[in-house]
Amino acid sequence: MRRQRHGTSGQDQRQGKARTGSGRLRLIGGRFRRRLLPVLDHPGLRPTPDRVRETLFNWLVTEIDSRTRVLDLFAGTGALGLEALSRGAGEVHFVEADRQVAQQITRNLTTLDVAMPVHHQRAQAFLDTRPAQPFQLVFLDPPFRQELITDCCQRLEQNGWLSEGALIHVETEAGLMLQLPTGWQLIRETRAGDSHTRLYRRESGQ
Template sequence: MRIIGGQYRRRLLDFSDGAGLRPTPDRVRETLFNWLGQDLPGWICLDLFAGSGALGFEAASRGADRVVMIERDLQAAGTLEKNRVVLGASQIDILRADALAWLANNRETFDLIFVDPPFDSGLAEAVLADLARHLKSGGYAYIEHGTHVVAPRGFIIHRSGRAGRSHFALLIKE
């Protein structure tokens, strides 16, 4: 997996394919960050279901002040930590936890939350139901999963697209 923009641009990172990970493709990440305006200076981001870390590492590369990555799988979390060290990305915090349990107990708010759970898991709907309280006013949520994205109450769909079987959307908190 390679980072496509920012200070870590063109850096190649390893990811554990044993955990069934499918990093967000370069083309989709490029589209997302075009929608967001390329750079994220001062932003606080949350990468739930971090997996390969493609979205979180990309946000850090583009100037986010802090990126919190949540990953349950031990092997995937270890690879995330290895990549964080290789990049020298001290603005990234990697937490090994269940995303839903962590979210239920968290009181912090974020400028941007990435929600890209395991494909066809149905976990996106569970997260979307409680996402508004974790975003700052005017904050963004990026959703990627196997079905058409429907904006939950309190959000509007800013942009959306599809790549293969994956549907993705950038939501704005009203």
């Protein structure tokens, strides 16, 4: 589940009423396979198609295990982070600017009987700090057409968020020219409609 690309950012939507609606997020693989989790009836959230998540996690099938630390930026309902958790990731941090949306991620983690950190914070401010340990996998899936990608990628690189050989999933609007840190190598990509999904590996020694 991700935030709708053409709306405002999470904190700008706080005045909108949010409630648990009839929507459901279905986890598609791993130990929580087929589990259905509630989705807020909230402006700016829409489901990530199962086939998109399935493609991404097919790419990652040999990359996630109990030692993998995952960072889910612009988490929305946390579908990518939850899917990584279901598939065996040892630790997942969720970052979401909208308080109500972040609270729903926490409730869904409780439903799964899992305790993981949910940071109610703008992604850029979160990345201005330095982590206790670097991450092996990052999901970077911000709202489209808000010019957030380049800045977030630079902060990930400069502030010590990435391990050697880290994988970074980047999803943008189609046609966007990326300015990425030196040493990020494109290893997979796919397009669907207005969406361009890429997977990069950070070269060792960066």
